[in-house]
Structure formats: structure tokens, C-alpha cells
Amino acid sequence: MKYKDSPTLEDVARAANVSTATISRAINEPDKVASETQDRISKIIEKLGYTPNFGGRALASNRSNTVGAVIPTMANAMFASGLQVFQEVLSEASINLLVASSGYNTQTELDQIKSLVGNGADGLLLIGSTRPAETTRFLELRKIPYVIAWCYQKDSSRYFAGFDNTRAATNLTNEVLNMGHRKIAMIAGHATNNDRSSNRINGVKQRIKTYGEGAELISTLETDYTLDSGGDAFEVIMKANKKPTAIICGNDVLAAGAITRANQLGIKIPAHVSITGFDDISLAKIVSPALTTVRVPQLEMGKAAATLLLKLLNNEKPHSTELPTEIIHRESLAPPQ
Amino acid sequence: MKYKDSPTLEDVARAANVSTATISRAINEPDKVASETQDRISKIIEKLGYTPNFGGRALASNRSNTVGAVIPTMANAMFASGLQVFQEVLSEASINLLVASSGYNTQTELDQIKSLVGNGADGLLLIGSTRPAETTRFLELRKIPYVIAWCYQKDSSRYFAGFDNTRAATNLTNEVLNMGHRKIAMIAGHATNNDRSSNRINGVKQRIKTYGEGAELISTLETDYTLDSGGDAFEVIMKANKKPTAIICGNDVLAAGAITRANQLGIKIPAHVSITGFDDISLAKIVSPALTTVRVPQLEMGKAAATLLLKLLNNEKPHSTELPTEIIHRESLAPPQ
DNA sequence: CTGAAAGCGCTTACAG
DNA sequence: CTGAAAGCGCTTACAG
Numbered sequence: 011m012k013y014k015d016s017p018t019l020e021d022v023a024r025a026a027n028v029s030t031a032t033i034s035r036a037i038n039e040p041d042k043v044a045s046e047t048q049d050r051i052s053k054i055i056e057k058l059g060y061t062p063n064f065g066g067r068a069l070a071s072n073r074s075n076t077v078g079a080v081i082p083t084m085a086n087a088m089f090a091s092g093l094q095v096f097q098e099v100l101s102e103a104s105i106n107l108l109v110a111s112s113g114y115n116t117q118t119e120l121d122q123i124k125s126l127v128g129n130g131a132d133g134l135l136l137i138g139s140t141r142p143a144e145t146t147r148f149l150e151l152r153k154i155p156y157v158i159a160w161c162y163q164k165d166s167s168r169y170f171a172g173f174d175n176t177r178a179a180t181n182l183t184n185e186v187l188n189m190g191h192r193k194i195a196m197i198a199g200h201a202t203n204n205d206r207s208s209n210r211i212n213g214v215k216q217r218i219k220t221y222g223e224g225a226e227l228i229s230t231l232e233t234d235y236t237l238d239s240g241g242d243a244f245e246v247i248m249k250a251n252k253k254p255t256a257i258i259c260g261n262d263v264l265a266a267g268a269i270t271r272a273n274q275l276g277i278k279i280p281a282h283v284s285i286t287g288f289d290d291i292s293l294a295k296i297v298s299p300a301l302t303t304v305r306v307p308q309l310e311m312g313k314a315a316a317t318l319l320l321k322l323l324n325n326e327k328p329h330s331t332e333l334p335t336e337i338i339h340r341e342s343l344a345p346p347q
Numbered sequence: 348m349k350y351k352d353s354p355t356l357e358d359v360a361r362a363a364n365v366s367t368a369t370i371s372r373a374i375n376e377p378d379k380v381a382s383e384t385q386d387r388i389s390k391i392i393e394k395l396g397y398t399p400n401f402g403g404r405a406l407a408s409n410r411s412n413t414v415g416a417v418i419p420t421m422a423n424a425m426f427a428s429g430l431q432v433f434q435e436v437l438s439e440a441s442i443n444l445l446v447a448s449s450g451y452n453t454q455t456e457l458d459q460i461k462s463l464v465g466n467g468a469d470g471l472l473l474i475g476s477t478r479p480a481e482t483t484r485f486l487e488l489r490k491i492p493y494v495i496a497w498c499y500q501k502d503s504s505r506y507f508a509g510f511d512n513t514r515a516a517t518n519l520t521n522e523v524l525n526m527g528h529r530k531i532a533m534i535a536g537h538a539t540n541n542d543r544s545s546n547r548i549n550g551v552k553q554r555i556k557t558y559g560e561g562a563e564l565i566s567t568l569e570t571d572y573t574l575d576s577g578g579d580a581f582e583v584i585m586k587a588n589k590k591p592t593a594i595i596c597g598n599d600v601l602a603a604g605a606i607t608r609a610n611q612l613g614i615k616i617p618a619h620v621s622i623t624g625f626d627d628i629s630l631a632k633i634v635s636p637a638l639t640t641v642r643v644p645q646l647e648m649g650k651a652a653a654t655l656l657l658k659l660l661n662n663e664k665p666h667s668t669e670l671p672t673e674i675i676h677r678e679s680l681a682p683p684q
Numbered sequence: 685c686t687g688a689a690a691g692c693g694c695t696t697a698c699a700g
Numbered sequence: 701c702t703g704a705a706a707g708c709g710c711t712t713a714c715a716g
Contacts, residue, residue, distance in 0.1 A: 016489075019693060029704075032702060034694070042702095064466055069692090090424070094420065098448070110438065111434060237629060366686065372686085384685080403709030403710035405710085
């Protein structure tokens with residue numbers, strides 16, 4: 011847009027018979043201005059329809075009041091709803107949100123981070139803790155405050171708003187085992203450079219290993235987080251000679267894909283095989299049978315991440331926040347028959 | 348972040364033994380710089396880790412290379428995936444995306460528009476064509492280029508990347524009628540200030556009215572676009588004395604909610620009642636029975652909207668783009684029994 | 685192809 | 701509580 015058409019601070023100053031400094035204060039630090047002056051200025055601003063020029067402000071103050079988020083994909087409702095809350099909280103603090111997606115690709119993520127920072131992001135929201143050294147180096151070099159959501163690490167110098175994926179997966183696996191399942195398979199998301207996926211895999215593996223009682227992880231397939239991939243992986247697993255009685259899926263999309271495929275193939279869930287999900291997005295309630303899954307605090311993470319980042323921008327030293335997960339019992343998990 | 352730590356154009360200029368003007372050109376209009384100079388500058392930029400200061404650039408050029416989008420909600424996968432493509436296309440043109448949501452509230456939408464524009468958005472993506480005069484006035488006053496997605500109007504001075512909601516609804520209704528249904532009900536989203544919803548309602552009404560043959564719209568309920576609301580509306584409709592043989596839903600979320608509720612109540616779909624959706628989000632394939640619905644070109648709209656906006660920012664006069672919709676036949680619609 | 689210099693619209697010590 | 705003025709880091713006619 012052309013700012014030439016818009017009034018500037020100087021126009022306001024002239025009309026109000028004060029200096030531009032006073033107008034600036036009236037806008038940014040009203041306490042420091044006499045209340046009558048304030049009133050007069052307010053009216054003139056209103057009348058002229060003045061709004062501060064963004065570039066001028068950013069240049070002079072070294073602040074853009076903008077924050078960036080790079081998420082793997084907006085297409086998964088999970089990230090989208092977390093992002094929504096994140097934005098709402100920021101909005102109340104008059105901070106705007108720049109958004110980009112990485113498609114689960116670390117190079118793309120770095121490109122987007124650079125782009126957002128180059129476009130003035132004062133801080134960043136990132137998903138997951140594992141990333142190439144180059145990315146970490148850039149972040150440190152530029153001293154960008156950032157918070158990491160969807161996972162949690164204690165005793166870290168970084169800031170997290172998330173949950174312990176390993177523990178959540180361990181708990182879920184324990185539930186599956188206690189229900190009597192011994193032959194278990196897993197359909198996971200690609201684990202490379204994705205700590206949420208690899209931690210969930212680890213949680214499942216660890217629990218099965220330590221459980222004893224003949225419990226066994228017969229296979230774990232890594233694939234894309236899509237419905238079709240989940241379906242395909244399900245088919246592969248069910249065509250093998252050695253079949254599981256329960257399949258633990260890395261997220262709800264994969265699980266919903268598996269169930270849909272099972273329905274098409276005439277394989278009864280959970281009578282023939284149990285299936286579990288992860289995330290508890292709305293799909294989980296809709297699919298039939300409804301998914302037994304792990305509820306992940308999506309909205310709470312969005313909110314916590316925003317709060318954390320706001321503090322960071324304010325030069326405070328906040329504490330990472332760990333959020334709880336919970337197993338949601340629905341129909342897709344039952345004792346083996 | 349503190350830019351004091353970062354090198355400036357002047358630092359680069361000094362190191363390269365040229366003026367800042369030349370560095371600026373090397374970055375923005377490489378053709379205008381001798382290729383040896385260019386090479387030297389590139390190396391120095393690389394070595395110093397220079398990136399242009401956003402505020403300085405925005406102030407001097409009156410351009411932020413940032414565009415804003417205000418969508419009703421990110422929680423509906425439909426908008427989220429359109430937004431994703433929108434962002435990807437912009438990203439290739441080195442334009443960043445500022446995102447905000449309105450929660451289907453026109454006042455919130457206006458606030459967010461003001462905030463994004465105040466934060467430097469050069470252009471805007473908006474959903475739907477109906478909004479209060481105050482909003483339209485603001486947009487015109489500030490001369491913000493914007494494109495409207497998810498709907499289409501011909502012979503308008505505004506720019507659209509979308510489809511004709513009325514016609515799509517008409518076509519779907521025609522399908523339902525041709526299948527033999529005569530008693531029809533509708534579960535729609537709130538129509539006030541939501542042209543997508545009201546146009547879909549109009550399409551259904553019009554077609555039923557002109558169809559004859561005893562066709563009748565026995566009721567149309569307006570509600571929130573949530574699964575539970577869809578379920579509740581379904582229950583209300585099925586408890587009335589006069590029951591429909593088909594229920595047309597304003598979107599897939601509502602339809603999925605209705606089907607899920609039907610399953611819980613033991614009402615067979617489509618044996619007892621047929622149900623149709625709108626949008627064709629992934630829910631539609633997952634729900635059981637799978638939804639017969641209208642495929643809305645989400646990704647194509649995101650792409651078309653980005654292309655349109657890019658042209659607008661480039662001072663071209665592009666044409667609005669109308670995209671086709673298509674009826675997807677699955678299991679939830681069948682002849683009345 | 686390159687440079688000197690003005691100017692974009694703010695904020696912020698500093699002085700009063 | 702207010703003002704004069706420097707300065708933030710770029711871009712862009714203009715001149716050569």
C-alpha cells in the first residue's frame with residue numbers, strides 16, 4: 011500500500027500543536043503525557059484516521075511486534091488448532107503471527123525460519139526438538155527467542171511447551187499389554203528428524219521389552235502421516251504370516267486410515283485386531299469403531315507456548331511448561347479374542 | 348532481536364569497497380550490477396552473514412513483502428489446507444504470510460484486518476463476500492488489495508478465487524431429488540454474515556421449490572459448525588412428527604456429527620435417512636457410512652487466491668477465478684426406502 | 685554500471 | 701510533562 015496517502019506522525023503533531031515526540035508518547039506510553047494533551051491528541055488521531063507506519067516503527071524501535079511459527083503442516087487439525095490458540099493469545103498482546111509450514115522437511119524448515127526472521131519475526135514457535143546443527147546455529151547466531159512445542163525436555167536451556175512423548179507412548183502401551191495383548195505391531199510416522207515420532211516408537215519398544223510375559227513387538231512400520239499410508243501399512247501387517255492382536259499407531263490419522271481399510275477388507279476392529287491412535291483429534295470420535303487414543307493437550311500447548319514466548323520477548327526467564335496427556339478409552343481397543 | 352549485533356548494508360558496503368546503493372542493487376536488482384561486483388558482494392554478504400533489516404527496507408520501499416489472511420477458523424481442516432497452499436505459493440515469491448482468525452465474528456474480523464494492515468500487510472486474503480459496511484470502508488480507505496476466497500461473484504469489481512455456493516448446493520439438491528427424496532431437511536451453518544452458508548441454503552431452497560413433484564423442505568436448522576451441533580440438530584429433526592427421508596448438511600463437519608449421532612441412536616444411514624455433506628474434507632471418507640458430499644477445490648482456491656493477490660500487488664488487473672465443484676458419490680445417500 | 689545524498693516515519697536519550 | 705534533534709537501515713531518483 012501507499013503510505014503517502016496516509017497521515018504521518020508529523021501531520022498529527024502539527025494538527026495538535028505539539029512535537030512528534032509527544033504524539034509518539036501519547037501512543038506508546040500514555041502515562042507520560044498530560045491527560046488533556048492526551049485527549050486532544052486522541053481526537054486528532056481519530057479524526058485523521060492515523061495509524062503508525064509499521065516500517066518506521068520497526069526501524070526506530072528494533073521491534074516488529076511480530077512472531078513467527080513454523081509447523082510441519084496445517085493440514086493436520088492438531089497443529090492447526092494449537093496454532094489457532096497461539097494466535098489468539100498473541101493477538102491480545104497486540105502481537106501478529108507469521109505462519110509457514112515445513113512439510114516435515116528440515117531444509118524447508120530452515121528456509122522458512124530464515125524467511126520469517128528476515129521478515130522481522132521477533133520470536134519463533136517451532137515444533138519438536140530435533141533439528142540439524144545448521145538450524146540451531148542460525149537460531150543462536152541471530153539470538154532469536156523461540157519456544158518448542160509438542161514435546162518436552164527437562165533440564166534444557168531451551169524453552170518447551172509440550173509433553174513427554176515417550177512417557178505417553180509407554181503408558182498407552184502398558185494399557186494395551188495389560189489388556190492381554192502380547193503380539194503387537196506399530197505403524198509410526200517417519201522417525202528421522204522427528205522426535206515426536208521417534209519418542210513414541212521408543213516408548214512402545216521400551217515398555218514391551220521390559221514387560222516380559224512373552225510380549226513382543228513383531229514389527230514397526232514407518233510411513234507418512236496420511237490416511238492412505240495408514241491403510242497401506244495396515245494391509246501389509248495383516249498380510250504377514252505372523253499377525254499382531256493389537257496395532258499401536260503413531261497418530262490418529264494413521265489409526266483412522268487403518269480402521270477405514272480394515273472396514274473395507276472386512277476385518278473387524280477390535281474383534282480381529284485392536285487399534286490405538288495418538289493425539290485425539292476429532293477424527294478419533296468419528297471413525298467407527300471410535301478410537302482409543304492418547305489425548306494430547308493441543309489447545310493448552312498453544313496457549314502455554316504463547317505465554318512463554320511473550321515472556322521471552324519481555325526478557326524474562328520463564329520456565330518450560332510440561333502438560334499432561336491422558337488415555338481416552340473408546341472402542342478400538344479390547345482384549346484379544 | 349537486537350539488530351545492533353547484525354551487520355548492516357553499510358558494513359557490507361565498506362567491506363566491498365562500494366556504496367550502499369550498489370549493495371542494495373546487488374540484492375534487489377542484480378541485473379543492474381556488473382557481474383564481478385556482484386560476485387564480490389555475494390561473497391561478503393555470505394561471509395558477514397548479512398540479512399537486510401526488515402524495518403529499514405519496509406520504510407524505504409513502502410513495501411513489507413507480507414500479506415495477511417483472516418480466516419474464520421484454522422480448526423476446520425478445509426480452511427487450513429487452503430491456507431497451506433496459499434502460503435506455499437506466496438513463499439516462492441518471497442512473500443510472508445500473517446495469519447489471524449475471526450471465529451466467524453465480523454467485529455473480530457475487522458479488528459484482525461486492522462491489526463494485520465497496521466502491521467504492514469501489503470494485501471489480504473479474506474473468506475466470503477458479506478461483511479459490514481465499516482469493514483469494506485476501511486479496506487477501501489486504506490486501498491488494500493484483497494482477494495476473497497471460498498465464494499465467487501461475477502461482474503464484481505472485487506477479486507474472487509472460489510466457486511458458486513448457490514449453484515453447487517442446487518446441483519447437490521437436484522441429485523437428492525432425482526434419487527426420489529421428497530421430504531427433505533437441512534442442517535446449515537449460521538447464515539448471518541456468512542454468504543457461503545446462506546447461499547448453500549438458498550441453493551437448496553430454490554431447487555426444491557422449482558422441482559415440483561411434491562418436493563418439500565420440511566425444515567432448515569441453523570447451528571454452529573461443530574460435530575456436536577450437527578448431532579443435536581439431527582436428533583431434533585428425527586424426533587419431529589414429520590420426518591425427512593434425506594438431510595442435506597451445510598458442511599461435512601455437520602454431516603459427520605449427524606451420522607455419528609445416528610450410529611449412536613441406532614438409526615441406519617442411508618436406510619432410514621440419507622445424509623449429504625459439503626466440502627469433502629478427510630472426515631468424509633472416514634465416517635461410516637462414508638459421506639456423499641460436494642468436493643470443494645480447497646487447494647486450488649488457495650493457489651488461485653495467491654496467484655491473484657500476487658498480481659494485484661504487482662499492480663496488474665487480474666480476473667477473478669471461478670473453480671468447479673463436483674459431487675462425490677459415496678454411501679450416505681441412497682433412494683428412500 | 686556506480687555513487688552521493690536525500691528521505692522514508694518513527695523512537696528515544698537528553699535537556700529543560 | 702514536553703521539545704529539538706539524532707538516528708534506526710534501507711531505497712531510489714539523479715547525476716555521472
